[in-house]
Structure formats: C-alpha cells, structure tokens
C-alpha cells in the first residue's frame with residue numbers, strides 16, 4: 284500500500300511556527316502517520332503535553348482515521364466547537380492531510396511533520412521510495428525496478444561510477460538501483476534492454492502541477 | 500576542424516593527458532602557472548568541472564585559459580549542474596572559442612560537495628550528453644531544431660575498470676561508445692594485472708583508452724582512497740611500499756610508483772596512453788613523466 288512517510292519537525296521549528304498562537308487544537312492521522320509513529324494517538328498526546336508545558340492552551344486533540352480523505356470533513360464538523368476556540372490547528376499528518384484539512388476549515392493550519400516521500404513498506408519498520416510518478420514509466424525495460432526513483436541521480440542508461448559493492452555512492456544503506464536492475468534483467472535473460480541507449484527523458488509528460496479531469 | 504588531441508590519439512603515439520582544477524575564486528595565478536608548466540609536456544589538459552561537487556571557477560573558463568596560454572584543453576562537463584539547454588549552450592560557446600575536446604561525465608552527487616542542499620540536475624546522463632554532441636555535429640539540437648554554424652568535438656567519457664559489480668559498468672561503457680565516445684579516460688588503476696584483463700576486453704572496441712594514474716602521496720592517503728573512493732583499489736603491496744618510504748620522502752615514493760606503472764603500461768602496450776591525476780600537486784606531473792621516461 285502507498286504510504287506517506289513523515290518525520291517530526293524539530294521542536295524549535297514548531298515553536299517558531301506557533302509563535303503568537305496561544306490556543307492550539309491538535310489533529311493526528313490514523314493511517315500512515317500512525318504506522319510511522321509520527322502522528323498517531325501517542326504522538327498527539329505527547330505533543331499536547333509538550334505544548335501545555337510550554338504554556339499553550341490545548342483546546343482539544345483528536346486523531347482522524349484518514350486525514351487526507353475528504354470524508355474527514357464530517358468528523359471535523361463534530362469537533363468544530365473546540366477547533367473554533369483555537370488560534371491554529373497543529374496537524375500531525377503528512378502534507379496531504381494538512382492541505383485537505385486546510386481546504387475543509389477556515390482555520391490557520393500548521394504542520395508538525397515534514398513529508399519525506401511517498402513510499403511503500405518493504406520490511407518491518409522499513410519504507411522505501413519506489414516511484415515518483417514521472418509520467419513516462421520505463422519499468423517495462425528495467426525489470427520492474429525504477430531507476431528514475433531508486434537511483435539517486437535518476438539515471439536511465441546504467442550505473443554511474445559511484446557504485447560501491449552494489450550500494451549507492453551516497454549511502455551504504457541504499458542499494459545501487461543499477462546493480463539491482465542488472466541482476467534482475469540477467470535472471471530474466473533480458474540484459475539486452477539494458478544495452479539499449481535511452482533517449483533523454485521527457486520531464487514534461489504532465490507539466491507540474493499534475494491535474495487530471497475524468498473524460499465523461 | 501579536427502582537434503590536436505584527436506590527432507595525437509590517432510597518431511599511434513603514447514598519449515599523455517593530465518588534469519588541472521580551477522581555483523575557488525578569481526585568482527587564476529596558480530592555475531595559469533600549472534598550465535604554463537604542463538602545456539608543452541602533455542598532449543592535452545583536462546579542466547575539472549566542480550570536482551567532488553565543490554563550487555569553483557568553471558571548467559569552461561579554465562579551458563579558455565588553457566587555450567589562451569597555447570595549450571590543448573579537454574573540457575570536463577558533468578550533468579549534475581546544468582540541464583540540456585545549458586549543456587548545449589556551453590558546447591556552442593566552447594566550440595566558438597576553439598575548445599573542441601570534451602569529457603562527458605555524470606558527476607558526483609551534490610551531497611559530497613560544499614553546497615549540500617543544492618538540487619542535482621541530471622537532466623541528461625553521460626551517454627546522453629555524448630549523443631547530444633553527435634547530434635549537434637549533424638546540425639540539430641536535442642529538440643530537433645536547426646543549428647546555425649558547424650561544430651565538431653572529440654568527445655570522451657570515463658570508465659571504472661575496478662567497479663564492483665563490474666558487468667553493469669561495462670554495459671554502460673559500451674553504451675558510451677555506441678553513443679559516440681572516441682576516447683576513454685579510466686578511473687585510477689593500480690593493479691596492472693587486473694587492468695590488463697580489462698584491456699583484453701576493452702581493446703575490442705573502437706575507442707582509445709588512457710589509463711588513469713593518481714599520484715599516491717602517502718600510505719594513509721592510499722588507505723583513505725580504498726575506503727572512500729568507489730572503484731579505486733590500491734593493492735596492499737603498494738600501500739606497504741608507500742609506508743616503507745623514509746620520513747618526508749613519501750611523495751618521491753609515490754612519483755617512483757606512478758612512473759614505474761606508466762613505464763610498464765607503455766612497454767607492454769597495454770593501452771593508448773595515460774591520464775595523470777596529481778590531485779592538488781599538479782606541479783609534480785613533470786617529475787612523474789620523467790620517472791616514466793616520457794620527458
């Protein structure tokens with residue numbers, strides 16, 4: 284399942300963002316941010332205590348089941364009294380949740396988390412970024428492993444000179460995508476597709492910001 | 500017009516290139532000094548492009564300086580800092596000023612450099628940059644539009660013969676040649692028996708190969724490279740030899756080793772020449788060449 288991977292902003296940054304905002308309503312998310320322990324019930328409660336300790340008035344705290352879902356509007360309405368008492372909503376979800384909530388209320392919203400990437404759980408407590416929605420998918424020629432995303436430089440014609448025993452030059456914890464692709468294509472007997480010179484990529488297949496309207 | 504470097508490559512002689520790094524700032528004195536010292540001793544001089552992702556005076560400016568001093572520059576171009584518009588524009592400018600040798604590189608990650616929060620571009624990769632050059636020579640840019648005025652480059656690339664795993668690196672090497680690379684300067688090699696094996700494979704391709712020689716300056720420096728530079732492997736016997744040098748004489752030992760390696764590469768006709776990298780010690784290149792019997 285697609286997961287939004289978040290990390291808590293530093294206390295200093297949160298303090299700075301909340302300067303002059305004394306009454307705070309805290310919102311967590313029961314989906315990705317709960318899984319990554321960044322915006323579940325426990326983290327929301329800890330944030331509440333922390334802010335109270337710093338002299339803020341916490342008017343309420345709650346965890347939305349899915350902060351990025353438009354259905355969250357109904358739940359937010361039930362909490363409107365406590366939300367309205369607050370100067371700002373401190374949101375402990377990914378930036379999709381922050382923006383969804385911003386669209387559904389007229390309150391000032393402040394993110395407590397940084398959204399690192401959209402990834403997938405690949406092991407216990409491990410998440411990897413495997414697709415960055417480039418619009419011109421080349422997985423069919425790379426054995427189902429994405430070099431646009433999994434190679435640090437997004438190279439589509441094979442490895443750079445930095446491959447280090449199968450790891451990426453930037454981090455020993457990250458596999459070199461091109462070692463993985465090579466091994467996979469070799470197993471499949473499809474190394475020829477790695478030998479094909481790929482033309483420069485089209486970075487404007489869907490000029491950002493992406494928008495799609497269903498043709499009815 | 501065919502570049503002088505290309506003529507040297509095609510002459511069958513043992514070709515020697517070296518590299519000079521532009522300064523951090525506008526003081527070109529040291530660089531000019533290195534150019535003056537080396538320009539008549541080597542066949543061409545690479546000018547590095549923000550090596551290790553450290554922001555410096557541009558390689559294009561350095562290559563121009565080589566030209567002004569009467570030398571033969573090889574313009575290094577990485578794909579890290581410029582998109583396809585900027586790369587092509589710089590190629591047009593380079594050619595217009597008589598710079599007609601280019602070494603195409605992907606480029607190190609920005610996180611190794613001194614602007615660690617910068618955006619890495621990588622709009623093209625090294626093989627696509629070579630493709631771009633070949634296309635421009637036919638009068639079209641990468642967008643398929645006509646170019647006014649001719650251009651012609653001697654284009655090259657790099658390979659890491661000691662990469663691990665090696666096979667994906669070799670596929671990339673072949674793609675660079677398919678794209679139109681005429682010469683290859685290798686990452687540093689130290690184990691010449693290994694390099695010979697690489698050459699047994701590489702010799703089959705229509706490309707000139709210059710073996711990369713990095714001057715060892717101390718035993719700790721050799722160990723540091725083994726640990727930190729991907730694809731560089733200094734064998735233990737060379738590290739021991741460096742460590743055996745009397746105090747203060749390590750550099751002399753490094754020059755002796757580099758000279759010995761170049762001599763052997765040349766005597767055994769392993770490849771078409773060498774690319775000498777005396778990182779930060781460019782003034783020692785003539786000593787290395789003397790030790791190799793090239794001066």
Ligand code: SF4
Nearest residue numbers: 414415417420421429
């Ligand atoms: S090539 Fe990679 S980034 Fe692009 S759509 Fe396919 S998986 Fe996603």
Ligand code: SF4
Nearest residue numbers: 434443451452459460
């Ligand atoms: S080491 Fe591998 S994954 Fe890392 S940038 Fe180079 S090719 Fe890409």
